[in-house]
Amino acid sequence: MHIRRADPYIQQAVRALTADGIEAGLFHTGAAAGDEDFPGHRERLDRAVTPRELAEAVAAWGADAAVSISLPCENALRDAAAKAFLDDMGIPTVMTPLAATMSLVDKWETKQLCRRAGLPVPDGFRADSDLLAGRGLFVPGYRDALRVQAARIGYPLLSKPVWDSTSMGIRTLRTPADLDAYLDGCLGAGPEAASAVVEQVVEGDLCSVDIVGRPGSYQVLPLCWTGRAGAEPVFTFADLRWCGAREEADAAFTEAARTLMDLCAGMGVHGSVNVDMIHTGGRFVILEINPRIGGATTLSCAASGTNTFASLTRMARGLPVAEGIAQRTGWAIEFLAREPIAPAVVAELRRRVRVVTAHELVIDGDSYGDIVVITLAEGEEDRTVKTLTELHETTGFPAADVMGKISSLLSR
Ligand SMILES: Nc1ncnc2c1ncn2[C@@H]1O[C@H](COP(=O)(O)OP(=O)(O)O)[C@@H](O)[C@H]1O
Numbered sequence: 083m084h085i086r087r088a089d090p091y092i093q094q095a096v097r098a099l100t101a102d103g104i105e106a107g108l109f110h111t112g113a114a115a116g117d118e119d120f121p122g123h124r125e126r127l128d129r130a131v132t133p134r135e136l137a138e139a140v141a142a143w144g145a146d147a148a149v150s151i152s153l154p155c156e157n158a159l160r161d162a163a164a165k166a167f168l169d170d171m172g173i174p175t176v177m178t179p180l181a182a183t184m185s186l187v188d189k190w191e192t193k194q195l196c197r198r199a200g201l202p203v204p205d206g207f208r209a210d211s212d213l214l215a216g217r218g219l220f221v222p223g224y225r226d227a228l229r230v231q232a233a234r235i236g237y238p239l240l241s242k243p244v245w246d247s248t249s250m251g252i253r254t255l256r257t258p259a260d261l262d263a264y265l266d267g268c269l270g271a272g273p274e275a276a277s278a279v280v281e282q283v284v285e286g287d288l289c290s291v292d293i294v295g296r297p298g299s300y301q302v303l304p305l306c307w308t309g310r311a312g313a314e315p316v317f318t319f320a321d322l323r324w325c326g327a328r329e330e331a332d333a334a335f336t337e338a339a340r341t342l343m344d345l346c347a348g349m350g351v352h353g354s355v356n357v358d359m360i361h362t363g364g365r366f367v368i369l370e371i372n373p374r375i376g377g378a379t380t381l382s383c384a385a386s387g388t389n390t391f392a393s394l395t396r397m398a399r400g401l402p403v404a405e406g407i408a409q410r411t412g413w414a415i416e417f418l419a420r421e422p423i424a425p426a427v428v429a430e431l432r433r434r435v436r437v438v439t440a441h442e443l444v445i446d447g448d449s450y451g452d453i454v455v456i457t458l459a460e461g462e463e464d465r466t467v468k469t470l471t472e473l474h475e476t477t478g479f480p481a482a483d484v485m486g487k488i489s490s491l492l493s494r
């Protein structure tokens with residue numbers, strides 16, 4: 083993903099390093115990055131860079147320490163392998179060790195880890211595409227075994243590739259016929275053929291949390307609410323994404339947060355993990371634990387006055403970082419404008435509210451419009467709704483549907 087998703091925290095972290103006389107370098111694949119993205123040394127590497135090549139590039143630059151901030155999971159895995167080389171070269175690297183990263187990039191293994199830790203997970207089973215296709219081993223009962231499992235759990239079900247990210251490849255299976263069609267897809271060689279976790283659909287509020295630190299010292303950032311979960315797949319940015327008070331859920335989350343910190347400690351998590359969950363019936367059902375920075379990091383940093391990128395660089399320098407459950411310092415709200423926002427309108431928005439970032443959202447090279455994150459203190463809800471409503475009336479931005487969601491969120 084584009085480095086701009088880390089705006090403005092990555093730039094602040096680099097400036098803090100510069101102020102301490104430390105040079106920062108960015109080794110990235112994907113989109114080009116400029117000074118405004120990363121005010122330091124920048125090196126663009128091929129998307130297919132191997133862990134060894136990556137480690138060598140970082141070493142050739144003369145790094146004393148390194149931090150992984152790659153998205154999504156396949157890049158985190160590459161970095162975890164590069165970490166093994168870097169650590170050996172005497173360049174300590176803030177990244178979860180490879181064995182733990184390999185478990186966390188795999189949704190089935192993650193489910194088992196959570197279950198063993200006592201965290202609720204959706205009931206499900208693993209569908210192995212090789213076994214379905216008879217590759218390697220012929221297991222005549224395999225397909226029927228999966229059908230029996232599915233019937234036991236009940237429809238609708240979701241199938242999720244064990245390895246993919248950002249909702250890619252997720253399918254709703256409403257009937258046994260859907261399951262059969264999905265299992266047929268596994269016989270081919272295309273992307274359909276990926277092994278998957280097939281699991282129960284959980285209805286509730288989607289949320290996500292970042293945990294940053296190393297064994298013995300973790301900080302849990304505030305919960306981010308990211309939309310509704312149910313049988314219908316929803317685009318990640320379709321709804322408002324926000325951090326703010328939600329007393330009952332916040333209280334209920336404390337225990338889950340402690341269990342998650344213990345799980346991280348047990349696995350040796352080093353750096354950041356991002357946990358996706360569904361809040362339902364007072365519980366937090368864990369969907370996955372991404373062994374990397376999350377997609378809602380900016381939001382939780384904005385709502386808590388923390389900076390995950392600064393925490394990671396402090397860890398790389400052996401400096402202490404905050405631990406425990408971070409307190410929220412206000413609201414942070416993220417929304418997508420499907421039409422590009424005119425610069426004059428962005429300037430007016432900045433005059434009216436505190437804008438954390440406003441930039442184009444690019445995923446896999448495609449533009450999804452402009453993403454905006456604003457913050458406000460508790461007590462500023464009415465004023466914020468009023469000033470945004472005025473902006474909407476004069477400029478049409480934020481769009482009526484977004485405006486409606488912001489008002490109903492802030493007037494609860
Ligand atoms: N068991 C489930 N019940 C309902 N919705 C789900 C479930 N699992 C995943 N989803 C939906 O799919 C999205 C992506 O799932 P997730 O497990 O986080 O995988 P990834 O983010 O790697 O694609 C979630 O944010 C949620 O909207």
Ligand SMILES: [Mg+2]
Pocket residue numbers: 248249358370
């Ligand atoms: Mg996810």
